[in-house]
Amino acid sequence: MKLVFAGLASVLFVIGNAAAASLDMASAEAMMKKDGCAACHAVDKIIIGPSYQEVAAKYKGDKDAPAKLVKKVKEGGSGVWGQVPMPPNVTTPDADVKALVGWILTLKK
Numbered sequence: 001m002k003l004v005f006a007g008l009a010s011v012l013f014v015i016g017n018a019a020a021a022s023l024d025m026a027s028a029e030a031m032m033k034k035d036g037c038a039a040c041h042a043v044d045k046i047i048i049g050p051s052y053q054e055v056a057a058k059y060k061g062d063k064d065a066p067a068k069l070v071k072k073v074k075e076g077g078s079g080v081w082g083q084v085p086m087p088p089n090v091t092t093p094d095a096d097v098k099a100l101v102g103w104i105l106t107l108k109k
């Protein structure tokens, strides 16, 4: 019994850790849809906004990128990728914005 419990606890620990560290592809795409990002963004193609792979490539090695992009997603803006503005995403929870930006920056072409 003790062994079963220990096993279960370590499985839960692994799951919890994975969620905190980074989103996997499926949960990230679900979050993009839930938060409305998917209307304008896809991982590998331009919709209205840049593809997330292009975003990751542009900010590769930029240690200020996570903070900068979290602010940009929340406040919106234009001029980095073209004249089309991203509207402010004010209703998206902070935790979602941070998780999505973190995930976007890990994408590779």
Ligand code: HEC
Pocket (backbone or CB within 6 Å): 035, 036, 037, 038, 039, 040, 041, 048, 049, 050, 055, 069, 072, 073, 077, 078, 079, 080, 081, 082, 083, 084, 085, 086, 087, 089, 092, 097, 100, 101, 104
């Ligand atoms: C109505 C369309 C629209 C929605 C909804 C939208 N975006 Fe964007 N996004 C854009 C456009 C357009 C740009 C390019 C802005 C620019 O050129 O500065 C952009 C740019 C970005 C960038 C790069 C910013 C930069 O300065 O390089 C990130 C990261 C991003 N979006 C993430 C998100 C996330 C996460 C969400 C959902 C919470 C989201 N976007 C929702 C249209 C949208």
